[in-house]
Amino acid sequence: MGGYRIGRAANVAISLLAFSLLRGGAFAAQISPAEIDRIFSFIGEHDPGCAVLVLDRGHVLFRKGYGVAELRTQAKIASETNFRLASLTKQFTAMAIMLLVHDGKLRYEDRLTDVFPEFPAYGKAITIRQLLNHTSGLIDYEDIMAKQHPGVPDEKIPQINDREVLGLLERENHTIFPAGTRWAYSNSGYVVLAQVVEKQSGMRFGDFLRARIFAPLGMTNTIAYEKGRNEVTHRAYGHTLAESKWRQTDQSSTSATLGDGGVYTSLNDLGKWVRALDNFTLLTKSEMQPAYTVATTLSGGPLQQQNGSMAPLYGFGWFLDPYKGHRRYSHYGETVGFRNAIQRFPDDHLSIVVLSNRAEVDAPALAARVADLYLAKR
DSSP, X not given: OHHHHHHHHHHHHHHHHHHHHHHHOTTTXXXXXXXXHHHTTTSOTTSBOEEEEEEETTEEEEEEEESBSOTTTOOBOOTTOBEEOGGGGHHHHHHHHHHHHHHTSOOTTOBHHHHOTTSOGGGGGOBHHHHHTTOSOOOOHHHHHHHHSTTOOGGGSOOOOHHHHHHHHHTOOOOSSOTTXXXXXXXXXXXXXXXXXXXXXXXXXXXXXXXXIIHHHTOTTOEEOOBTTBOOTTBOOOEEEETTEEEEOOXXXXXXXXXXXXXXXXXXXXXXXXXXXXXXXXXXXXXXXXXXXXXXXXXXXXXXXXXXXBOOOBOSSOBOOOBTTBOOEEEEEEETTEEEEEEEETTTTEEEXXXXXXXXXXXXXHHHHHHHHHHTTO
């Protein structure tokens, strides 16, 4: 009887191990942590650094911080360290818009002037869909600011917020190309989308994100940062290497905008976000499909950029370009002192996140090197 119980227990343990490997450990026994450590070996122990996350079917295979979040305190980067996401924010802004569509408060084909009747006439041609997929042709608000402050160093230009960006665009009378005819990456478009969220929901943008995305998913340390209204806990500060010395470069004139880049979060919370996307927790698979549908011209053809080159494949807040034959949803984020990347391989059930508070790194390339380790085992 005793031998039978031991044998049965062993069989159960083996079965559970096999089930674990099938669900979330297909790569676990194949890649050693040392292989990832080598990719990030350029980061000094006391220098600004990176946080790295690898998920397989939502299960954590690797999660580690390298370097420090702040030079003054020498606080180590950890899984709870919160980084400014920069343009990784756009996937949250896109989700907010999609939730409003789900609620029946917005349609993708609504015009900018349907939401803001006071917007100039050129807004009649711009749809919510075109704002989401960067085919609106809106002028870059940073270009407008540069013309307003010619020759003025960025650190002396007052910070601008989303409402003020909308005001700048309302004083223009044209776009850089007719809406829907070309593709140009547009921070202006995503700042405007944050204002659309506020107008249609009746809530501040950050409050809407918290109520409809962050709180339901348990992303308790993720915020849209507004100085004086909230604080970033476990905060990483941005840095730039100049003349062999690090200096803190954490804020710029555009660091107060929210819709295009204002969210702070950590590896821990991004793991919850990726799992929610994979499991269609917030929206159904069919409701999410527009986010993963490549933007086209009004006639359904491929898009070109202004210089005539082919546009990258883009949906709502996600680049959709494949990688070495693998379907991929990705995005990068760059702002003063921060470089970030997320790469999801839906057919391989693999996701990579690299967050960095040092300006010289190529976060997408680092994420791709990590992905290479795992995809090579497929």
